[in-house]
Amino acid sequence: MNRRTLLLGGTSLLFGATPSKKALVVVFLRGGVDGLAMVPPREAELERLRPSLFDAAPLKLDGSFDLHPSMSALLPLLEQKRLGVLHAVGQLKPSRSHFDAQDFLESGRAGEKGADGWLNRVLPALPKGAFTAVAVQNGVPYALQGAEAVVAFPALRDFRVAAGPAASFEQLYASAVDEALKVRGAEAFSGIEAAKGLAALEPKNGAAYPKGQLGRRLQDVVRLVHGDVGLKVAVTELGGFDTHLGQKLALGARLKEVAESLAAFATDLGERLSDVCVLTVTEFGRTARENGTRGTDHGTASAMFALGGAVKGGRVGGEWPGLKAAQLFEGRDLRVTLDVRSVLAEALTAHLEVSSESALPGVKPARVLFG
Amino acid sequence: MLAAVITVCAAVAPLEIPANGWDRAKQAQHLLSRAAFGPSAADRARVEELSVGGWLAEQLEPGRDDALEERIAADFPTLKLSVTEALVQFPKPVKGEEMRNEERPRQLVVELTQAKLLRAVKSRRQLEEVLVDFWFNHFNVSAEKNKVRWLVSPYERDAIRPFVLGRFRDLLGATARHPAMLVYLDNWMSVRDGLEVKALRRAMGLNENYARELLELHTLGVDAGYTQADVRAAARALTGWSLELKKRDDAWGGFLYRPRAHDTAEKNVFGLELAAGGQQDDGERLLDYLALHPKTARHLCFKLAQKFVSDAPPAELVDALAAEYLRTGGDLRAVYVLLFGSRAFWADEAFAAKTKTPLELVVSSVRAVGDLTTVQPQLVKAIDAMGQPLYRASPPTGFSELAPAWVSAGALVSRINFGLKLGKNEVPGVQVPLASLPEGEPELVVDALALRLLGAPLTEASRQTVLSQRDPRVIVGLLMGSPEFQKQ
Numbered sequence: 001m002n003r004r005t006l007l008l009g010g011t012s013l014l015f016g017a018t019p020s021k022k023a024l025v026v027v028f029l030r031g032g033v034d035g036l037a038m039v040p041p042r043e044a045e046l047e048r049l050r051p052s053l054f055d056a057a058p059l060k061l062d063g064s065f066d067l068h069p070s071m072s073a074l075l076p077l078l079e080q081k082r083l084g085v086l087h088a089v090g091q092l093k094p095s096r097s098h099f100d101a102q103d104f105l106e107s108g109r110a111g112e113k114g115a116d117g118w119l120n121r122v123l124p125a126l127p128k129g130a131f132t133a134v135a136v137q138n139g140v141p142y143a144l145q146g147a148e149a150v151v152a153f154p155a156l157r158d159f160r161v162a163a164g165p166a167a168s169f170e171q172l173y174a175s176a177v178d179e180a181l182k183v184r185g186a187e188a189f190s191g192i193e194a195a196k197g198l199a200a201l202e203p204k205n206g207a208a209y210p211k212g213q214l215g216r217r218l219q220d221v222v223r224l225v226h227g228d229v230g231l232k233v234a235v236t237e238l239g240g241f242d243t244h245l246g247q248k249l250a251l252g253a254r255l256k257e258v259a260e261s262l263a264a265f266a267t268d269l270g271e272r273l274s275d276v277c278v279l280t281v282t283e284f285g286r287t288a289r290e291n292g293t294r295g296t297d298h299g300t301a302s303a304m305f306a307l308g309g310a311v312k313g314g315r316v317g318g319e320w321p322g323l324k325a326a327q328l329f330e331g332r333d334l335r336v337t338l339d340v341r342s343v344l345a346e347a348l349t350a351h352l353e354v355s356s357e358s359a360l361p362g363v364k365p366a367r368v369l370f371g
Numbered sequence: 372m373l374a375a376v377i378t379v380c381a382a383v384a385p386l387e388i389p390a391n392g393w394d395r396a397k398q399a400q401h402l403l404s405r406a407a408f409g410p411s412a413a414d415r416a417r418v419e420e421l422s423v424g425g426w427l428a429e430q431l432e433p434g435r436d437d438a439l440e441e442r443i444a445a446d447f448p449t450l451k452l453s454v455t456e457a458l459v460q461f462p463k464p465v466k467g468e469e470m471r472n473e474e475r476p477r478q479l480v481v482e483l484t485q486a487k488l489l490r491a492v493k494s495r496r497q498l499e500e501v502l503v504d505f506w507f508n509h510f511n512v513s514a515e516k517n518k519v520r521w522l523v524s525p526y527e528r529d530a531i532r533p534f535v536l537g538r539f540r541d542l543l544g545a546t547a548r549h550p551a552m553l554v555y556l557d558n559w560m561s562v563r564d565g566l567e568v569k570a571l572r573r574a575m576g577l578n579e580n581y582a583r584e585l586l587e588l589h590t591l592g593v594d595a596g597y598t599q600a601d602v603r604a605a606a607r608a609l610t611g612w613s614l615e616l617k618k619r620d621d622a623w624g625g626f627l628y629r630p631r632a633h634d635t636a637e638k639n640v641f642g643l644e645l646a647a648g649g650q651q652d653d654g655e656r657l658l659d660y661l662a663l664h665p666k667t668a669r670h671l672c673f674k675l676a677q678k679f680v681s682d683a684p685p686a687e688l689v690d691a692l693a694a695e696y697l698r699t700g701g702d703l704r705a706v707y708v709l710l711f712g713s714r715a716f717w718a719d720e721a722f723a724a725k726t727k728t729p730l731e732l733v734v735s736s737v738r739a740v741g742d743l744t745t746v747q748p749q750l751v752k753a754i755d756a757m758g759q760p761l762y763r764a765s766p767p768t769g770f771s772e773l774a775p776a777w778v779s780a781g782a783l784v785s786r787i788n789f790g791l792k793l794g795k796n797e798v799p800g801v802q803v804p805l806a807s808l809p810e811g812e813p814e815l816v817v818d819a820l821a822l823r824l825l826g827a828p829l830t831e832a833s834r835q836t837v838l839s840q841r842d843p844r845v846i847v848g849l850l851m852g853s854p855e856f857q858k859q
Contacts, residue, residue: 097593140778154756161784168849172852172854175836242766292566293575
């Protein structure tokens with residue numbers, strides 16, 4: 001095989017096509033998002049379960065569900081059917097520990113941890129480049145940890161080293177005894193080279209990012225897409241969803257940031273949005289009942305957004321389990337009717353066009369995103 | 372300076388250190404990289420004077436460090452404020468009103484962070500500083516949440532620092548009652564289900580947040596085998612542990628037990644039976660039980676071994692530490708004595724096996740080559756940029772102790788750039804006097820610097836790379852940003 005076919009990977013070899021520009025972006029909303037507040041079902045039971053959290057004037061999403069009032073920035077994308085919602089989604093082996101539930105989700109092996117994360121195990125099937133897999137955050141999240149090269153940085157504009165000593169540093173890290181430092185060093189220096197100039201790209205199509213971390217980080221993802229640096233997998237995160245107390249205020253601000261960041265991201269991408277599929281995930285949902293302090297405690301199923309690519313949006317997918325006492329999981333949480341891993345598997349097979357078997361072993365891809 | 376000399380108490384005899392064939396310089400390098408924030412010239416000399424075992428004994432029974440404490444009191448006046456004083460003297464800014472930065476509530480966290488860095492660099496009680504950092508992180512609270520900003524400085528001073536060389540039960544009790552923890556994990560509002568609260572004109576109830584993290588993170592550990600029912604029962608045992616909310620009260624913001632809010636029905640938490648009719652003592656008995664539970668012993672000792680020995684510590688070491696913990700009723704000093712005298716701590720596999728956290732990297736850099744004259748915001752920002760916003764870790768798990776969390780391409784770039792800046796003397800508040808660098812032929816300078824910074828010679832490949840640079844300041848920067856200096 002010559003260098004070109006190597007770079008293009010198996011699919012392109014068969015069809016002789018140009019390399020795919022498809023990319024998958026996973027936004028981890030950490031802390032456990034209250035899906036019942038983000039996308040409330042129009043069900044009388046909800047007001048009885050959470051009298052003080054109940055919102056009388058939500059935004060209408062479809063016949064059966066509403067959207068949190070602070071997420072109005074998403075309405076145009078819903079109308080254009082570029083954005084969809086999946087509900088009652090969660091883990092088949094759930095945990096109410098943040099720590100365990102996040103690890104289980106990121107390992108991709110239901111209820112188990114391991115040496116690497118699900119997204120790293122996708123990488124052998126993808127073309128290799130400095131920016132194939134990127135985490136726009138501090139450190140490599142568990143989902144992307146593993147044998148394959150990934151780059152992580154909190155901001156593109158700080159991802160550079162003064163030219164003079166850079167070559168010396170590159171050599172020092174190339175001969176590092178510590179294997180992890182050697183690998184991360186190589187990733188850093190090839191990334192710095194590939195990223196040159198990208199940090200200065202201005203938003204396109206009049207996109208206006210909100211203040212805050214998520215918008216800044218998604219904007220860097222867009223820069224990598226517009227820069228055509230071979231991005232296939234990007235991950236970023238936002239915390240602050242662990243709303244045990246006074247949920248209304250805290251959650252509203254966070255959801256507004258999510259909505260406005262995603263909307264600006266879509267605008268900035270313009271036509272390239274059909275190449276990029278964004279999924280939001282979270283470790284668990286929250287109790288169906290409000291707790292004693294106008295908040296909610298750790299629960300089970302939540303809701304997620306899917307944006308871009310060939311997502312058939314404008315609707316709430318999944319199977320609604322209901323909120324009556326007998327329908328709740330262990331009498332307290334929204335029940336999981338859709339395995340989050342099957343949704344991730346669908347994104348891998350249908351959007352990135354790679355097998356999901358090594359990333360998510362034994363999981364049958366769902367048909368809820370694009371079907 | 373006489374005033375700065377530590378009074379040595381003779382309570383702990385010099386620790387016995389197993390022979391491992393290392394020379395004294397390597398032993399000192401290892402010890403000061405783990406039980407201190409990296410080697411400094413002063414601490415190297417102290418280890419030389421007292422021997423490794425003697426230095427450890429002194430650190431386990433540290434006397435006062437009056438000069439440093441006087442400086443901290445003068446430079447950071449908010450550090451002495453009580454919870455009530457902090458709330459009264461630093462009111463929330465009113466929108467539209469001008470306010471100087473030093474009057475804003477965030478000043479409380481700014482001063483705490485600056486004092487932390489000053490102590491980490493300068494304190495003679497190095498082990499205590501390392502332990503304060505470790506136990507604060509174990510019982511993490513974030514200044515970003517709710518009113519914790521006003522409470523975090525008293526929290527470290529009153530609930531963490533006094534107990535890090537003492538009994539775990541005291542740490543646990545002090546954190547459980549402290550307003551910072553009560554606010555951060557919401558227990559201040561958790562009341563028995565159905566309690567009618569007149570001021571709110573509604574019924575209130577249980578909040579599981581603190582109880583869950585108490586079992587999972589502070590004591591038993593996530594795999595201990597407790598259930599959702601145990602979490603609820605623990606939360607019920609702690610109902611009524613709350614705060615004084617009356618603003619005019621002298622004790623505004625302090626701990627207050629509210630008998631009416633307490634759930635007095637009987638409870639069973641993971642094998643502990645609490646009979647009906649209990650009050651505040653329900654919570655105290657729960658903490659007694661958890662503090663001495665064998666699962667807690669293992670969980671804490673695993674974390675200590677991971678912190679001080681390696682990311683995957685030997686099981687025999689954890690077993691031995693846990694046994695000592697239980698034998699002594701949770702005496703942390705006894706556990707440290709065993710840990711620092713263990714073969715596992717002094718094993719070849721342990722040398723330079725840990726990756727420095729951003730805090731450790733920055734502080735060890737300054738201790739190695741410079742002098743900290745003042746703590747400027749740029750130093751705090753450098754640690755931020757490497758991914759460790761001090762006192763602002765938002766999840767209750769705190770910051771990770773493991774290498775993968777800290778080693779990424781972007782973080783390395785930040786570390787490299789910090790090294791370069793430091794070498795060029797461009798980090799405000801830190802002096803790296805060129806005069807303090809070794810003199811002579813470039814080869815000699817590099818070799819001497821490598822020994823001082825890394826405690827071991829460079830590999831020949833690295834040595835040649837460093838020698839390709841002629842500017843001594845760039846050489847310092849290269850060494851500080853080198854892969855070797857990221858390890859401890």
